[in-house]
Amino acid sequence: MTAKPWYASVTDLDLRAFEAIVGPAYVRTDPLSLDKYGRDETEDLVFPPEVVVFPGSAEEVQAVVRYCYRRRIPVTPRAGGTGLSGGALPVLGGVVLSVERMNRILEIDDVNMMAVVEPGVVTADLQQAVEERGLFYPPDPASRFVCCIGGNVAENAGGPRALKYGVTRDYVYGLDVVLPNGRRLRTGGKLYKDVAGYDLTRLFVGSEGTLGVFTRIILRLIPKPAVQWTLLVPFDAWDGAFRALRGIFEARLLPAAVEFMDREAVVITAARTQRPFPHTDAAALLLIQLDGDDPAVVEGQALRVGEVCERAGARDVQVADTPARQEELWAFRRAVGEAVKKTSVYKEEDTVVPRDRLPDLLTTVRGLAQRYGFRAVCYGHAGDGNIHVNILKMGLTERTWREILPHATKELFEAVVALGGTITGEHGVGWVQRPYLPIALPSESLRLQRRLKRLFDPRGIMNPGKVFP
């Protein structure tokens, strides 16, 4: 292994150079900016950069990166700043390179069913623009009204609809990237098939800003489903919810989403959002989204899913078939993360297991909570086995909390991996999960990945301090 690289601090001369590239208005060193761009949505972490630079074009991104490469200044790319693993935090200082000015939808191509966008486009804005034309961009992270496509690609963002439609990776067909050495690379295209050489496009997807900065992204679109229904299904015991989950797939049904909330998640969210929500006393809720092109077909699916749930012991099956009622349910679901955050100091673990192992995962969490004395809130994407386990400090002393957290996390992740799962399904490794990556990956994999990082970024300037332990 090479020695840890040294980095240059940002000097006044560097600031002038950045101003010459992007214009003085787009280089910020004021305390408010440094504080804002030193945070994302990951717990209460703060790592202020030395400077925030806002390039307006691929050429400007290139010039900034090339400059930092020569000077060996850390560059941390940032889009919406909504990450949950600290991936956009400049933990070693240097430059935060914000792409938020690069927010144009360059093209929506009807015939090839592709969109071409800049990295700073807000995910929901793209979704609305394509849906107005009868097209659909499925990935739907909970933060989609504020997060950006560039960050979604860097993190390979998921969301509820990943169950039926796949994750961000499944929609990225081409990338323009500024590499850590400041050179530009174009991969892929508006091509459904492309096997000319290794698949660099998908190597960049999920690389968490460590291999380059995306400046242009080609995304596949599909026709918009005409009909969406949502079912709310409360259970008196977890077991019932997971029996229903199994039953749905055994019946060869594939909902767009099957979301899970435990009682803690529902109670906390109802209290914080002041939203009335039925069945807050249930042990578990499933929120099931069905979609398709024909109302009768979706209704038929809803009936079959309802029957499966009732056989599994559901207390009730509520059907929301109007957009307004559905949005109410989904807004509640999206509010869980924020409600947990406001309830207590906490740590969120983005566990994922094969979905038939979810009962084992939840039993493990319950056991850990009892043994260590923390409160656990479990919710997330049951359909694809991706459950966000939130560990809440609540009444624990600061000292106990700091003592138990690494142990509890490690035990949880070891159990997850033993169940055939891994330590992060959609949030990324970033800064906070780094120490735990060796639990998930064999040493041969880590060895290859470290060398891969070095191949793309020999000077280690691109989002340093991330992913690798």
Added chain:
Amino acid sequence: MTAKPWYASVTDLDLRAFEAIVGPAYVRTDPLSLDKYGRDETEDLVFPPEVVVFPGSAEEVQAVVRYCYRRRIPVTPRAGGTGLSGGALPVLGGVVLSVERMNRILEIDDVNMMAVVEPGVVTADLQQAVEERGLFYPPDPASRFVCCIGGNVAENAGGPRALKYGVTRDYVYGLDVVLPNGRRLRTGGKLYKDVAGYDLTRLFVGSEGTLGVFTRIILRLIPKPAVQWTLLVPFDAWDGAFRALRGIFEARLLPAAVEFMDREAVVITAARTQRPFPHTDAAALLLIQLDGDDPAVVEGQALRVGEVCERAGARDVQVADTPARQEELWAFRRAVGEAVKKTSVYKEEDTVVPRDRLPDLLTTVRGLAQRYGFRAVCYGHAGDGNIHVNILKMGLTERTWREILPHATKELFEAVVALGGTITGEHGVGWVQRPYLPIALPSESLRLQRRLKRLFDPRGIMNPGKVFP
């Protein structure tokens, strides 16, 4: 760049070592075997190996590769041997490592909707096994009755249904790989979401046997569509077929497949297969597959597609809604490749462009054929822009043929890339497209990919002589 590696020849001592690993029955050096394993389905190429080794397990694969790594003997992995770019040909001699004994479907997991298979499983066998259980493995290369999953993963195989369902990459969720250094690596799992580290799984997909040997593959399955219909639509001019193609997507329809055959393809196939086929005098045929869960919905789609085609000038819209009649049409479509092969010495180019540029592609091909005097047969997956352009020698002299072929190919590929396409959609670069890869990829991409290859395979033993020019 490092110097070209030297390789050891296979000695009697090496043969004894291989026999000790896999058993004497599974080490072959007889002329028939060397001839058979020196060929695939790529034109008339023959590169006999020095020995063919048939391991029966991951442990045996590992022992063979480790041995070859130490001795620096080339290893060319091979599954079904149906490749169309010479990817499985041992162009530098050494060992052909055939995985055909490793042909077990290890598990079909109903609840997680995943299959776990060995690399030697025939693609159609897996499809039949999962369809019997109401599940579906969509990728359908024309060779699916003889090709194997291991080769499909290595080549990122496509097929007609890629239009709606994606390519092999979209279904590979985990791999066991024996790396060129003889170490074993496990990636992914039965996980719909997994962002722990770089996406090595998809880096291996489409790597054409140059980064390792797959010994176990986890594939995602989906519920089997209940209904399939096929439409046969003849046109009096290409233009009409491509207008219809545009119209289908502008109407926000997404058929499972939209296949194209030009008149030459139809005439040659009808003559060779002696199958009666309607409309052999049409200028172009579209073969359109629709599928879904409900007969009425699929019928509605068929009506809409039919209307679009008629508006675009279709001569007729024939609907095949019985499995037998549909299979007749698809068998004809699958027979095109073989029929071309038997008609003349030929070269097949696996061009792909954004589908709205197909008219430009075919105009280019027509122009080249006139100028160079060869016969051109165009057919393939119009829905995803992937057209197989076959250049037939016919009456040209051997000398003229050898002279014009590289020029015509280069001109064709340059035109394809200028249209936003690339030189191979699903066949791979392998041996035959190597010289043309720089047309498709910028030098920065080639530089990174060469270094990536060296990172995984520092001694250059794994399928040497492939992909890179």
